[in-house]
Amino acid sequence: MKHFPIFMAVEGRRIVLSGGGDAALAKLRLLLKTEARLTVVAQNAAPEIHAWAAEGVLTLIPRAMEPGDAMCARLFYAANEDEAEDARVASLAHADGALVNIVDNLGDSQFITPAIVDRDPVTVAIGTEGAAPVLARAIKKDLEEKLPPTLGLLARVGKAFRTRVEALPFGVKRRDFWSDYYFKAGPAVTGEAEAQTALEDLLGQHLAAPEKEGRVDLVGAGPGDPELLTLKARKALDTADVIIYDRLVAPEILELARREATLLSAGKEGFGPSVTQDAINEMIVSHARGGAYVVRLKSGDPTVFGRLDEEIEACEASGVAWRIIPGITSASAAVAILGQSLTKRGRNSGVRFITGHDTKGFADHDWRALAQPGEVAAIYMGKKSARFLQGRLLMHGADPATPVTVIENASRPTQQILSTTLAELEPALQNAGFDGPALTFLGLAPRAALAAAEDFEQKEAAS
Known part of the structure; x- marks a missing residue:
C-alpha cells in the first residue's frame, strides 16, 4: 500500500486550488461537499467558478498564483491542465507548507483524491493508487446502488443519540443495539422524527431485555x-x-x-x-x-x-x-492440488486419515494394513515424524517404491509440493527444508502433467 487512506479534518480550514478550467471544475464539485474554506486562484476562471464566488461558497483570486497564496492551506490542488504551470504553482504551494496534489500527475503528488460514495456523515472512499480509475468508478457505482439514500440520515440521528445509549453496558449490548437500529428498525424510517422515535423505542426494548446468553x-x-x-x-x-x-x-x-x-x-x-x-x-x-x-x-x-x-x-x-x-479439511484441498482423488475404483475403496503424532508422541497405527499395495492415507502432522512413519511402514512390508507426496502450505501462495517415494521420504523431506504446515499422502503422486509443470517452475526459478 503506497497511499495510506485517512479522513482529514477540513472544517473551517483552507483548501486552495489553482486553475479555472474543466479539471478545476471537476475537483471543485467534490470539494464543495466539504465544510472547508475554498480559495481558487485563476486568471481565466470558468463562469461556474465566478457564480460560486458570487454566492460566497468560495473565494476567487482572479490572477496567476503568487508566493503566499497557499499559506495555512491544509490541501492544495494544481489543476491548470498545463504541465509547466502546474509544476510552478506546486513549487509555490510546497514552500507555503501545503500538501500538494497535481491533477493527473500521480508521481509528483503528495496525496490522491479517491472516488467517494457520499452518504454524509457516512463516506466511502475508493482508491486504486492511480492504477485503475475505471475500476474505482465501477465500485463506486455498485456501492451507490447498494447503500440506501437514508443512510446519512440514520447516521446523523444516531450520532446525536450516542450519549443516551451509554445507559447500556459497554461491549456486546451496545453493539447489538446499534446493529438492530441500522439493519432492522432504521431502514424503514422516512424522516428525522421517525428515526428519533425508532431509537427511543429500541433503547427501551434493549434496557428491558434480559441478559443475553453467550x-x-x-x-x-x-x-x-x-x-x-x-x-x-x-x-x-x-x-x-x-x-x-x-x-x-x-x-x-x-x-x-x-x-x-x-x-x-x-x-x-x-x-x-x-x-x-x-x-x-x-x-x-x-x-x-x-x-x-x-x-x-x-x-x-x-x-x-x-x-x-x-x-x-x-x-x-x-x-x-x-x-x-x-x-x-487440508486433505481435500491438498489432493485437489495434486489433481488426484482420495479414492479410485480398482485402486482403493477407502482412505485413512491418520496423525503422525498425538499428545503422547509419535502415534501408532495398523502398520501392516497401511503397508498393503494400493492403500492411501492422508497423514496430518507427519513432517516431524516422517522417519518414524517410514521405518514402521517398511518394517511391515511396504514397497519402498510406494509414491509419497508432501504438500506444504496447501492452497496458500507459498505452497510447495514434494513428490518422492517411501524409501526416500525422510532424506527428501530434510533436503526440502519445509518449515510450514505440511500434509503427507501415502500412495499418491501428482498427476504427470502437474508434476511436469512443477519441475518446469523449479527450473525456471533456479535459472
Whole structure:
C-alpha cells in the first residue's frame, strides 16, 4: 500500500486550488461537499467558478498564483491542465507548507483524491493508487446502488443519540443495539422524527431485555485460502464478538474478522510451546458466559484432529450453547492440488486419515494394513515424524517404491509440493527444508502433467 487512506479534518480550514478550467471544475464539485474554506486562484476562471464566488461558497483570486497564496492551506490542488504551470504553482504551494496534489500527475503528488460514495456523515472512499480509475468508478457505482439514500440520515440521528445509549453496558449490548437500529428498525424510517422515535423505542426494548446468553461456534477455517471458507464461516467472522484462533489459521482469514472483535491466539505446536487445552477451554467458556458470541476458529475442519470433543465437553459442562461449522479439511484441498482423488475404483475403496503424532508422541497405527499395495492415507502432522512413519511402514512390508507426496502450505501462495517415494521420504523431506504446515499422502503422486509443470517452475526459478 503506497497511499495510506485517512479522513482529514477540513472544517473551517483552507483548501486552495489553482486553475479555472474543466479539471478545476471537476475537483471543485467534490470539494464543495466539504465544510472547508475554498480559495481558487485563476486568471481565466470558468463562469461556474465566478457564480460560486458570487454566492460566497468560495473565494476567487482572479490572477496567476503568487508566493503566499497557499499559506495555512491544509490541501492544495494544481489543476491548470498545463504541465509547466502546474509544476510552478506546486513549487509555490510546497514552500507555503501545503500538501500538494497535481491533477493527473500521480508521481509528483503528495496525496490522491479517491472516488467517494457520499452518504454524509457516512463516506466511502475508493482508491486504486492511480492504477485503475475505471475500476474505482465501477465500485463506486455498485456501492451507490447498494447503500440506501437514508443512510446519512440514520447516521446523523444516531450520532446525536450516542450519549443516551451509554445507559447500556459497554461491549456486546451496545453493539447489538446499534446493529438492530441500522439493519432492522432504521431502514424503514422516512424522516428525522421517525428515526428519533425508532431509537427511543429500541433503547427501551434493549434496557428491558434480559441478559443475553453467550454462544460458541466451532468453525473450520479451511486450509488457508480465504476463498475456500464456507459462507457460514464467513458470516460467523463478520459477527463474532471474540475469535479464538489456532496458529495455523492464515492471517488473510483473520483479516476478515470485524474490526471490533477481540482476537485471541490459542497457538498449538507439535513438540513445541503451546497453549494448554485446559486454558483454551477456559477462554472459550469464560467469554461465552460473559454474553459474547465466541468463534473458536480452527485450521481445516474442526472435526479432523481438532480436539473438538474436549471443547464441546467444556461447553456442555458450563451450560454454553454450541454448534459446529465445518470447513474444508487440508486433505481435500491438498489432493485437489495434486489433481488426484482420495479414492479410485480398482485402486482403493477407502482412505485413512491418520496423525503422525498425538499428545503422547509419535502415534501408532495398523502398520501392516497401511503397508498393503494400493492403500492411501492422508497423514496430518507427519513432517516431524516422517522417519518414524517410514521405518514402521517398511518394517511391515511396504514397497519402498510406494509414491509419497508432501504438500506444504496447501492452497496458500507459498505452497510447495514434494513428490518422492517411501524409501526416500525422510532424506527428501530434510533436503526440502519445509518449515510450514505440511500434509503427507501415502500412495499418491501428482498427476504427470502437474508434476511436469512443477519441475518446469523449479527450473525456471533456479535459472
